[in-house]
Amino acid sequence: MDQTIICRCEEVSLQDIQNTAITYNCSAREVKLRTRAGMGYCGGRTCRPAVDAVLEAVTGEKAGHDIPMKVQPPVRPVSLAILGGKMR
Amino acid sequence: MYDVVIIGAGPAGLSAAIACRESDLKVLVIDEFPKPGGRLLGQLHQEPNGEWWNGIKETQNLLDQAEKLHTEITCGVSAHHIEKTEHGYMIHTNIGVLDTTNLLIATGAAETAVPIPGWTLPGVMSIGAAQVMTNVHRVRVGNKGVVVGVNVLSAAIARELQIAGIELHSMALPISNPVTKNHANPRHVMDGLVRIAHLAPSAFLRFGSKFAKSAWVRNIAVNFYPKSGVKMWGMPIHIRKAIVQINGTEKVESVTMCDITSDGEIIAGSEKIIDVDFVCIAGGLYPLAELASVIGCPFQYVEELGGHIPIHNEQMETPLNGLYVAGNITGIESAKVARAQGTLAGYSIAKNIDKIQQAMKDVKSTRDSASIQFHPDIVEGRERIHRSFQTYEKAQ
């Protein structure tokens, strides 16, 4: 097991993800909900493919044709001021 | 209401804008970065014929053409959501909502993360980050560094750092883990290097020609890979050594390098500490398609093209009415291909029937003569995407 950080935003390690995937026999989505990997500031943009790779190694689940862990808007952090119509 | 909004002012987006302005469409190009040019800006390499490919100059050429045609380009604009409407698309940005009939997504690619121990320390950056700092901002990323990840992109950018006078100790593989797997496997890396050798820039060609194309010679090359590495531009490239740890407390102070077997396993007792103040990590590129995803464009995973690709046809149309894609979002290829695809997408949007056929030919000929090719089976991957488009259209 390995302390290498996979999700930089939430500091979730390879070991956290492997353990979670093994213990709960998780889907990528469930790993995300349980560990917060991919739930941080960057919206999973950096670690999403990495989390998928760990899952594939543990459960054999390959990424399908859909974008892994479906992209949700907003795809950038956006302030309420901007949503409310204030520019920039 | 615009006729077309183009997201991404890189080679694809700018070329598309120019092609659309030729037909006098109302065009707006937006980009998140303060300057137009995208990743083209940082590119700097010598072509096999000896000429320099200078991304800043190439960008300026495109901008000059765009300006002549009075093209509206706004930088510093981030799109965070897109909605399909009855008449086109609504793009939600930090400067408000943009309405457009047609939409071209030309958001390019992002780098695949290669997590290794210590990679969150200040001084560790993606290889593309170093390229932008060095060639666009003209800032040295450090005094002495090491490149983790051996592939065509990292070799090209390592050379750019050298040209700028930045010392590199060597290039080596990342430690093997479930994420780094292929990047950490000497056999896999060697296969990649040999397959691109004949297409790669000059010094790379010399490097690649040391190894024949047959599998058994590659096998010998991996098994008897020189301990001191193979030198390229005076810098050792190691495929039998891995960076297993980046060390430091407040910032990068050193890396730990180990010898590895031909399968990427660490050889015990071979650790060496190398003092460096920066580390560049290279995991290759994948298409950046999140905006196509939020609109609901269908995707296909195509390894040869670098990841999940929005389904599109040879004219760069997606199955969604008025939605087009061009550049690296459609597959990882060189900036020249992106530029040709952008022109094609622009003519498609403008329904400039006279020019579409020629533009399609130009994309193909640019691809065939590309000096840097990221995957040997690009053409096959492209054909799969185009077939998927046809299948999808039939099913609708």
Add this chain to the structure above:
Amino acid sequence: MMTNRILDHPVLGKLENQKTVTFTFDGVPYKGFEGDTIASALLANGIRQLRVHEETGAPRAIYCNIGHCFECRVTVNQAQGVRACMTSVEENMTVESGKLQAAPFESAPEEWPRTYAEFEQKNKGKKVGVPHV
């Protein structure tokens, strides 16, 4: 001093007649070139670290440098979460690094700081930037 500047490049040529801008980072004034991003201007001055991880205090700097990873987020003229790699540096800009934040779940509820001042008092002298891998 912008000691990390590549003023003369064998292919791209010399950097000449650059206009400078003055800005502050955590209260210290620095000079950058017009056209610099906050990240490039700081690195030109030898500054790598832009924030600490909110919970662990681990030091962070640019990673992707093209706006995807958000590792370089800083506070600019009091607006939080601004990417230093995507934002042009401007004259008189006030840039603040990202700081450690209250992590109440580390300890029992009765030990939680009730105010930010209490939190700061508790963390006084606590070493931030613990190495971890």
